[in-house]
Amino acid sequence: MRASLPGDHHGHMIQVEHLTKRYGPTVAVSDVSFEVQKGEVLGFLGPNGAGKTTTMRVITGYLPPTEGKVSVAGFDVLESPIEAKRRTGYLPENPPVYPDMTVSEYLGFVARIKAVPRAEVKKRVEEVSEKCAVTDVRGRQIGKLSKGYRQRVGLAQALIHNPEVLVLDEPTAGLDPKQIIETRELIKNLAGQHTVVLSTHILPEVSKTCQRVVVINRGQVVAVGTPDDLTHHLQGYETVVVTAEGPAAEMIDKLQRVEGVNLVEPRDAAGERLTIELHAERGKDVRPEVARAVVEAGWKLYEIKTTGLSLEEIFLQLTTKDLGEAN
Ligand SMILES: Nc1ncnc2c1ncn2[C@@H]1O[C@H](COP(=O)(O)OP(=O)(O)OP(=O)(O)O)[C@@H](O)[C@H]1O
Numbered sequence: 001m002r003a004s005l006p007g008d009h010h011g012h013m014i015q016v017e018h019l020t021k022r023y024g025p026t027v028a029v030s031d032v033s034f035e036v037q038k039g040e041v042l043g044f045l046g047p048n049g050a051g052k053t054t055t056m057r058v059i060t061g062y063l064p065p066t067e068g069k070v071s072v073a074g075f076d077v078l079e080s081p082i083e084a085k086r087r088t089g090y091l092p093e094n095p096p097v098y099p100d101m102t103v104s105e106y107l108g109f110v111a112r113i114k115a116v117p118r119a120e121v122k123k124r125v126e127e128v129s130e131k132c133a134v135t136d137v138r139g140r141q142i143g144k145l146s147k148g149y150r151q152r153v154g155l156a157q158a159l160i161h162n163p164e165v166l167v168l169d170e171p172t173a174g175l176d177p178k179q180i181i182e183t184r185e186l187i188k189n190l191a192g193q194h195t196v197v198l199s200t201h202i203l204p205e206v207s208k209t210c211q212r213v214v215v216i217n218r219g220q221v222v223a224v225g226t227p228d229d230l231t232h233h234l235q236g237y238e239t240v241v242v243t244a245e246g247p248a249a250e251m252i253d254k255l256q257r258v259e260g261v262n263l264v265e266p267r268d269a270a271g272e273r274l275t276i277e278l279h280a281e282r283g284k285d286v287r288p289e290v291a292r293a294v295v296e297a298g299w300k301l302y303e304i305k306t307t308g309l310s311l312e313e314i315f316l317q318l319t320t321k322d323l324g325e326a327n
């Protein structure tokens with residue numbers, strides 16, 4: 001077994017082992033295990049009530065686990081809370097608000113709470129303000145900022161003590177599309193220097209920002225993988241979508257006879273132009289053969305691409321399968 005020394009973390013910045021959290025009779029999180037590698041951005045994806053916030057509160061030391069073990073940078077959050085917290089920045093679901101403080105005052109205040117040496121507070125406040133693009137509003141009262149700016153201030157306070165680990169609970173919730181894109185960019189820029197876990201119930205979020213995804217439903221992990229793994233390998237076949245112009249029946253017939261193609265289904269027609277979905281044997285890329293078949297017949301090929309299941313479909317599949325098993 002692992003004889004682990006404090007601070008010795010085998011490349012795992014966060015380790016969650018068999019975490020269970022109960023609130024009285026409610027099991028919020030049940031036997032959840034996952035790791036986050038140094039520098040990784042991990043998405044924690046699940047519907048409302050799945051247990052995301054609860055798990056994050058345990059990781060950040062705000063809630064004790066009922067069972068199991070969580071460590072940050074090798075420090076057990078229960079046994080070495082100070083060491084673990086020193087290395088963790090947390091953007092809670094509902095950040096505490098100090099509406100009367102200016103952005104700079106608030107960040108300075110958090111810096112002192114987080115034991116940033118006095119001589120460095122000013123510099124740190126300036127650095128994180130710059131990084132999170134709140135320098136322009138640093139003299140404004142937090143209560144008078146827009147939601148997007150307040151969210152960035154929330155990110156700035158999470159970063160103030162330059163923690164190795166960042167735990168962000170729904171960092172883009174409630175933001176407008178432009179702010180969402182900006183926040184995603186910001187998070188992507190933090191990756192590498194920091195290890196990030198972010199939760200979301202919005203599916204495109206994870207494919208945009210995360211290298212790996214843990215899908216959680218009703219307190220249990222139902223899938224772990226890269227967004228690509230989730231979209232491609234959970235289904236038993238490869239999907240290719242072809243858009244071409246030619247006689248529909250002949251085209252379908254011809255594509256059916258391409259080696260490796262198992263199923264051909266027209267999806268959309270615009271005049272002579274047809275969009276057709278093909279299912280092929282798993283692990284087989286039939287695109288070159290499909291392209292050749294279309295072109296050799298003298299038809300016009302407009303597009304040929306592979307698609308996986310959408311994250312929405314995956315998510316539905318995982319969560320309904322789980323429901324099915326529970327019944
Ligand atoms: N303080 C609490 N007391 C009792 N039950 C709680 C408490 N906090 C959360 N729960 C319950 O635990 C479960 C998980 O809640 P949690 O807030 O962790 O989910 P979540 O995935 O963050 O959901 P959301 O997407 O809505 O934020 C839910 O059933 C919730 O009702």
Ligand SMILES: [Mg+2]
Binds near residue numbers: 054093169
């Ligand atoms: Mg939550």
